[in-house]
Amino acid sequence: MLTRRTLLRTAGIGIVAAAAGIPLAGCAADDAVLRVGTKIDVPNFGFQNPQTGTVEGLEVDIARELARRIKGSPDAAALVGVNVTTRGAMIDNGTLDAVLATFSVTDERKRSYAFSRPYYIDHLGILVKQGKGLEAFEDLDGKTIGVALSATSKRTLEDAAREAGIGLHFAEYSTYPEIKIALVADRIDAFSVDRSILGGYVDDATELMDVAFAPQRYAVASSLDDPKLAAAIDAAVAAMQSDGVLAALQEKWGLASEMADETAAEAEAQAASAARVGAAAPLASEAPVVQAPGGGGDA
Numbered sequence: 001m002l003t004r005r006t007l008l009r010t011a012g013i014g015i016v017a018a019a020a021g022i023p024l025a026g027c028a029a030d031d032a033v034l035r036v037g038t039k040i041d042v043p044n045f046g047f048q049n050p051q052t053g054t055v056e057g058l059e060v061d062i063a064r065e066l067a068r069r070i071k072g073s074p075d076a077a078a079l080v081g082v083n084v085t086t087r088g089a090m091i092d093n094g095t096l097d098a099v100l101a102t103f104s105v106t107d108e109r110k111r112s113y114a115f116s117r118p119y120y121i122d123h124l125g126i127l128v129k130q131g132k133g134l135e136a137f138e139d140l141d142g143k144t145i146g147v148a149l150s151a152t153s154k155r156t157l158e159d160a161a162r163e164a165g166i167g168l169h170f171a172e173y174s175t176y177p178e179i180k181i182a183l184v185a186d187r188i189d190a191f192s193v194d195r196s197i198l199g200g201y202v203d204d205a206t207e208l209m210d211v212a213f214a215p216q217r218y219a220v221a222s223s224l225d226d227p228k229l230a231a232a233i234d235a236a237v238a239a240m241q242s243d244g245v246l247a248a249l250q251e252k253w254g255l256a257s258e259m260a261d262e263t264a265a266e267a268e269a270q271a272a273s274a275a276r277v278g279a280a281a282p283l284a285s286e287a288p289v290v291q292a293p294g295g296g297g298d299a
Contacts, residue, residue, distance in 0.1 A: 030078075034071050036063040037082035037090055037099040041176050043200025044253045045102055048081070055079060058253040059100040062119060062237075065245060066098070066220070069236040070229075083175055084148045088112065091223055098233060102197060104216040106152060114230035116220040116237045119246060120255065123212035124156055125195030129183060130207050134190065137211050141166035143189035146179040148172070153192050156214045176201065196255060 038059050039046035045057045060079065067077035082090060082101050090096040091113060104122075105115045126145070128134040134143070137160065147153040149172040161168045171188050173179045180201045182188045190209075191198065194216050198208055220237060222230045240246040 032071060033076050033078045034067045035078045035080060035097045037080050037087050037096045037101055038063060039083065039101045040081040042102055042197050044255060045197065058249055058255055061249045063100050065240060066233060066236050069239065070232050084150050085174060091221060097229060098220050098222040100220050102194060102218055103221045105219050113221040114224050114227065116234040118217040118219050119237050120218040120250065122194040122196045122216040122218065124153055124192065124214050124216060125198050126209040126211055127183065127191040127198045127201060127206055128189065128209055129205055134209065138164055138166055140168060140190060144169040144171055145190045145192050146171050146173055146182050146188040147192050148176065149174050151193065157192060160213055
């Protein structure tokens, strides 16, 4: 069993080369470099291209843009591959300055990390194999759902199942490809994580159920011990929202949607609120986040 102590000892292992022009990330702090953790298994967010070996996606591009605005150059982004079990630990042990890894904001996580305002809003979804007769949420009664280890998807679905009067079983995995393989091999009946993530795993044999749960607000996570960096990151994300760069990057990766519109609307509402009180908008880590019961999906 992986313990938090084990994670803190091993979190520096598995560093990967990222987008073209970005050097292999190191572990030592460097004022000229922004060390950022991204996923490598989430198409359109952070995915290692099997043909080029580079990591690409919305969160990779945002990391480079943050480095440009904070450190003066997009090439100052040193990217490190993370997953749901290592991303927080690598902030804890000082290996990373920040994480952009489909990390959703919850009240519990805000006690451990500083979060920027959201850069994307998603909802928890469910992927199933075609031809299995699984169309409505109630059809999953007694079925086994594959979820990411340490993600909040399980808790959200448990709450939804209680409300629907059905029972679910769960199997936890370390990576999304593992869950997809288990689904294809019929070891599980469904794969649940945020809908935009699931979109990258849809193929001719699978389909997304027409359900959505609990808004997932993706934000940049950093250490509570470095409020100056957290403020700089939040300001950079706010600027990216204001000048259209964020919307352009979402569109580039096919992620511009009503969820993206909700992100922009939330930013505008936050700015309007700040103007009314005559103060700067608070960091997302200080502002209340409204969650559905269970509080989240991935990350």
